[in-house]
Amino acid sequence: MIADFRQFYCIDLPLEAEDVDCARWGLLWHALPRESRTARRQSPDLEWSAGEHMLNQAVYYLHMLEWRLCTKDGQRGRRAPQPPKTPGERANAERRRANAESARADIDRILGIEEGGA
Structure with a gap:
């Protein structure tokens, strides 16, 4: 977020705690363009432009x-x-995989499978 504010708004963060424009900074954060690192991290589909999605x-x-006509x-x-x-x-598939991996020990314990066993 610090780099995005610097790149898109020319504002250096961190801001002072007594800054009276905190609401304005919040609005700027929500208005970061789709090209920003923050937006792409929050929504990985923004990594591709509309043209890349169409392509x-x-x-x-x-x-x-090709499959229908030639095979x-x-x-x-x-x-x-x-x-x-x-x-x-x-990103969703990776998140589901990570969740399954983190729950694997609990699932093995519930099923009575010893650690590392099958």
Whole structure:
């Protein structure tokens, strides 16, 4: 956030505790542009621009067209290609994986599985 305020607003942080414009700084924080580090960290889908999202969809539909017209699987309607994952989808998958890993010891204990065992 410090770097974003410096880059986009030319304001050096940290601000003084007695600063009377704290509400204004809060509004500026909420108004940071989508290119800011803070916005991208809060919403990984902002990592890609609208054009990159459209390009991702175009690539996916070209793969679908190729699959449908040029492969036996496509003519039979099986094993369709999956769309490429967006940064937001990858971040959600990583978050779910990390949550599962952190809960693994509890799950193993509940199931009666010894540590490191299967």
